[in-house]
Amino acid sequence: MEHFAALKILHTVATAFLFICALALTVWIVRGRRAGDLTVQNRSMQRPWVFVWLLMGLCLLILPISGWWLVHYAGWSLGQTWLLAASILYTFGALSWAWLAVRVNRLRRPVIVGNPTFTLALAIFSAVCFVAIAGLMGAKPV
Secondary structure (H helix, E strand, O other): OOHHHHHHHHHHHHHHHHHHHHHHHHHHHHHHHHOOOOOHHHHOOOHHHHHHHHHHHHHHHHHHHHHHHHHHHHOOOOOOHHHHHHHHHHHHHHHHHHHHHHHHHHOOOOOOOOOHHHHHHHHHHHHHHHHHHHHHHHHOOO
16 A cells, blocks of 8 residues: 555544544533533543543544654645644644643542633633644645
């Protein structure tokens, strides 16, 4: 298989896994909250869900590497505005995702009480960053 096609498939699969994992966590927490369980987010770092968090982290590590190789194989300049904007959005989105993972992990402990509004804001900001990146990649104004 050609390298460019293989990288494109890897990049697409990593992006799909990232969004599917995030959607699964969101649906699970929203359903739990609607059912009246106010501590459902505290259990989001338990054994099966840790796999989901680790899979999202792996996808976040794969995406910049496969993206850089895709740009390299396509022959695009890294100085293009849409690539720079996507890189900046990725940096902020990945950092907010990491901060979110730390905050959610700390919510498991009953001693530490976090601000759930800020945790939700981090999740929304991270999701908006990655959706904007997907929009930039889909539009590709080259």
